[in-house]
Amino acid sequence: MKELRHIFIALFLAITTSTWAQRISLLDGEQVYPIQSQQTQTEVKPGWKIVDLQLKSKWAKYLWGTKSKQLIDTPSPQFIIDTDSLVLSDLVLIKLKTKKEYRSIPKPLLQDNKCIHVDLSTFSISAYRKDDFLIQPITPLEPGEYIFTFTTLSPVGDFSDWIVWPFSIAPQNAD
Secondary structure (H helix, E strand, O other): OHHHHHHHHHHHHHHHHHHOOOOEEEEEOOEEEEOOOEEOEEEEEOOEEEOOEEEOOEEEEEEEOOOOOOEEOOOOOEEEEEOOOOOHHHEEEEEOEEOOOEEEOOOOOHHHOOOEEOOOOOEEEEEOOOOEEEEEEOOOOOOEEEEEEEOOOOOEOOOOEOEEEEEEEOOOOOO
C-alpha cells in the first residue's frame, strides 16, 4: 500500500509540475535564471463555535522558509516573462511579511492584497523573444521577500492556494 501511495505522489508531482511550467526568469547580464514556481500553503485558524456553527475563522497563506531560493542583489532586477497563454497585465507583484520560520502573504484573498500590477506605469516593458517580455520595475524595489502571481491562474486545492514565483531582494550595502 505504501508503494502505491509513493507512485501516486510521484505521478501527481510530475503532472502538476508540468502544468506549472516555468513562466518567470531573472535576467542577469546574458545569464537567464529560472524562478521556480511554488504553491502557497493555507492555515485555517478556527474561531469559536456556537452549536456546530463555526464563526470568525481566519485563513493565513504562507510559504515556508524565511528567504526565497532566488536572491537578487539589485533593487531593479530584469525579469523575462513567458506569457504563453496568459496576459501580461494579469501579472501582479506582492511584498510578503517575513515571520520567524515562514513568509506570509498579507491577506488570504488576492484582491485584498496591495498588488503592484505589471503595466507601463509601474514597469518598463519591452519585447524579448517570441511570446516573451522583458520587464523591470521603474521604482527600485525595497529589500525583502516578493512573489509574482497571475490573477487569472486557477486556485489549487481545497483552500484555493496560489501558484507563485518567489524571490528576495537583498539589502544594499551602504558604502
